[in-house]
Amino acid sequence: MHHGITKPAIRRLARRGGVKRISGLIYEETRGVLKIFLENVIRDSVTYTEHAKRKTVTSLDVVYALKRSGRTLYGFGV
Template sequence: MTAVSGRSGKGFGKRLSKRHKKYRSEPIQGITKPARRQLARRAGVKCISCLIYAKTDVLRTFLSCVIRDAVTYCEHEITM
């Protein structure tokens, strides 16, 4: 017997168009307030000021230094 509806297979209805993913202008903006709060708690900070959320340049500088050091370390290990 043939399929009456014209579709073959099971559970595969009509496919809808896929939404485009919205990209942020900078990846540092992806670090949300709860993520920053969790990082501060892990570092031992008890009380967080509201001004700390606006200081993304300090976080960007620190993370770029850490990532640069990690890349340098990995490249050095590969050459040895």
């Protein structure tokens, strides 16, 4: 069964956030939320890329897309 993001990867992210125990139902829900989040960030990143008349998405395009969604990412030159 192929899910893209693995259970251990989700568990590591949860641990980083301070979660000690995880219900088995969390994994599919997390995959769904992450899919929507990534679709939005990627769509906005591509919009920035196209607006700049480029074909390659840069890290700054992603940083601006994250900032637009209210999630500022530090350390990438903005």
